[in-house]
Amino acid sequence: MVKIKTVNLNLFYGSFKALSNINLDVKKNQITAFIGSSGCGKTSLLRCLNRMNDFIRGVKIEGEVLIDGKEIYKNVVDLTNLRRRIGMVFQRPNPFPLSIYDNVIYGPKVHGINHQENLMEITKKALSSVFLWRELKNKLNDSALDLSGEQQQRLCIARLLAVHAEVLLMDEPCSTLDPIATAKIEELIMELKKKYTIVIVSHNMQQAARVSDYTGFFLLGEMVEFGKTEKIFTAPKDKRTEDYITGKFG
Amino acid sequence: MNPKLSQIIAKICLGLAMLFTISILIFIIIYILFHGLPILTYQFLSSPIQEMGKKGGIFPSIVSTLYLVITSVVVATPLGVGTAVYITEYTKKNKITDIIQFGSDCLAGIPSIIYGLFGFTFFVIFLGMGWSILSGSLTLAIMMLPTIIRTSEQAIRSVPQSYRDVTYSLGGSKWQGIKNIVIPKALPGILTGVILSMGRALSETAALIFTAGMSIRTPTSIFSSGRSMAVHFYTLAREGLSLPMAYGTASVLIISILFINFISYILMNQYLKKYS
Numbered sequence: 001m002v003k004i005k006t007v008n009l010n011l012f013y014g015s016f017k018a019l020s021n022i023n024l025d026v027k028k029n030q031i032t033a034f035i036g037s038s039g040c041g042k043t044s045l046l047r048c049l050n051r052m053n054d055f056i057r058g059v060k061i062e063g064e065v066l067i068d069g070k071e072i073y074k075n076v077v078d079l080t081n082l083r084r085r086i087g088m089v090f091q092r093p094n095p096f097p098l099s100i101y102d103n104v105i106y107g108p109k110v111h112g113i114n115h116q117e118n119l120m121e122i123t124k125k126a127l128s129s130v131f132l133w134r135e136l137k138n139k140l141n142d143s144a145l146d147l148s149g150e151q152q153q154r155l156c157i158a159r160l161l162a163v164h165a166e167v168l169l170m171d172e173p174c175s176t177l178d179p180i181a182t183a184k185i186e187e188l189i190m191e192l193k194k195k196y197t198i199v200i201v202s203h204n205m206q207q208a209a210r211v212s213d214y215t216g217f218f219l220l221g222e223m224v225e226f227g228k229t230e231k232i233f234t235a236p237k238d239k240r241t242e243d244y245i246t247g248k249f250g
Numbered sequence: 251m252n253p254k255l256s257q258i259i260a261k262i263c264l265g266l267a268m269l270f271t272i273s274i275l276i277f278i279i280i281y282i283l284f285h286g287l288p289i290l291t292y293q294f295l296s297s298p299i300q301e302m303g304k305k306g307g308i309f310p311s312i313v314s315t316l317y318l319v320i321t322s323v324v325v326a327t328p329l330g331v332g333t334a335v336y337i338t339e340y341t342k343k344n345k346i347t348d349i350i351q352f353g354s355d356c357l358a359g360i361p362s363i364i365y366g367l368f369g370f371t372f373f374v375i376f377l378g379m380g381w382s383i384l385s386g387s388l389t390l391a392i393m394m395l396p397t398i399i400r401t402s403e404q405a406i407r408s409v410p411q412s413y414r415d416v417t418y419s420l421g422g423s424k425w426q427g428i429k430n431i432v433i434p435k436a437l438p439g440i441l442t443g444v445i446l447s448m449g450r451a452l453s454e455t456a457a458l459i460f461t462a463g464m465s466i467r468t469p470t471s472i473f474s475s476g477r478s479m480a481v482h483f484y485t486l487a488r489e490g491l492s493l494p495m496a497y498g499t500a501s502v503l504i505i506s507i508l509f510i511n512f513i514s515y516i517l518m519n520q521y522l523k524k525y526s
Contacts, residue, residue, distance in 0.1 A: 083419055090415065090416070094416055
């Protein structure tokens with residue numbers, strides 16, 4: 001089942017064309033990876049999917065993005081609800097300078113949930129889903145900034161789960177983590193796929209190969225090739241994809 | 251000249267400049283406290299002004315000063331912080347924000363007596379507030395705005411963009427992000443600006459003579475006229491009423507300003523420790 005679909009999507013920063021004619025299907029409960037060298041447009045595309053590019057000056061977007069079959073640019077869209085459903089994990093873990101508990105309940109509170117018991121229940125559920133509950137249940141009032149980078153990134157994911165996100169957009173979520181922490185986050189991502197649809201941008205080809213079901217290879221704003229991950233990495237159709245994954249450039 | 255020698259000369263010149271600056275500051279403080287501290291008694295702080303200041307204490311001036319500083323801070327802080335939030339969060343940097351910025355910087359450089367004249371014509375006469383704590387405080391508030399706007403703006407800009415992005419990515423609105431994360435995080439910086447501008451209000455004379463008047467009675471409300479400590483000092487010294495009383499008043503002023511700056515220094519340090 002297709003969760004997100006883009007049709008002839010173009011994105012311009014001023015006169016610079018950052019994305020060209022992207023046609024993409026993101027399947028539900030699958031992990032889709034975008035790979036390519038920096039500046040190829042993969043993050044720009046990711047930010048199109050929850051309209052985070054709206055805040056950047058001089059951005060122009062053409063074409064369509066459909067979520068559950070509904071276009072999100074042309075129709076009058078409830079942006080609050082859209083962004084709640086399509087959550088985003090950023091490169092650098094960015095918990096708020098608040099307690100662990102306040103970080104998790106920040107989203108629910110923004111959406112008007114104020115009941116203490118409910119909030120505790122939500123916190124427990126969200127932290128359990130990212131396997132943090134057992135280690136942190138007695139430290140909920142400690143500052144989130146004292147956690148390790150990996151725990152912080154998990155907490156950031158929990159923060160999205162607390163508002164019932166359906167899609168998790170991950171923008172190089174492991175780029176600031178060491179290999180052991182990266183492995184743990186990857187394990188979590190694969191676990192989360194059961195319930196959520198995940199799109200991950202990665203600099204690291206091995207990571208894409210390890211975790212994703214589908215991979216798109218991007219080069220200079222174009223999606224050169226898209227398909228099942230094992231196909232892309234074992235039998236790429238395009239010469240440029242092959243050159244990239246075999247390390248000839250990038 | 252050989253580099254070693256020029257290095258030594260430069261070091262000496264810079265050191266002298268520093269020494270000169272510091273010694274002037276220390277000289278002023280010691281000189282005033284030396285003459286003023288002997289006057290500083292409980293009696294001096296708690297008695298009414300008698301014989302135009304030749305005798306008695308400065309209690310009415312202390313009360314007037316408190317009234318003025320508190321009222322002006324209460325008026326200027328929401329206005330200044332609001333402006334800063336609007337400029338940083340709701341406008342993109344363009345010609346108009348540059349003009350606002352430029353205008354606010356110019357406001358900071360206008361001599362206070364001109365603010366006084368404005369306050370006099372606008373608040374005292376036009377709005378009919380008369381010589382009162384209120385007229386004085388509103389005038390002071392306008393004078394404080396540029397400092398508060400500048401420092402709040404810097405504090406708000408230093409809050410990482412990612413915090414705002416997270417609020418959006420959770421489906422929060424811009425205002426929710428500002429209210430819940432941006433302002434709390436910028437608060438120490440904003441407070442530092444407010445405290446610095448309090449120093450300016452505390453030491454203001456020219457603008458207040460025009461707007462708050464010179465009454466030596468203890469103000470009973472913000473509609474009473476009152477003379478601040480700085481104005482009282484000015485009168486005592488300028489009209490040769492009593493130099494010892496003038497030094498006593500100056501000491502109270504200097505101690506208050508040192509105290510306020512001390513607090514702002516601590517706040518600034520905490521702020522830097524926490525956010526860098």
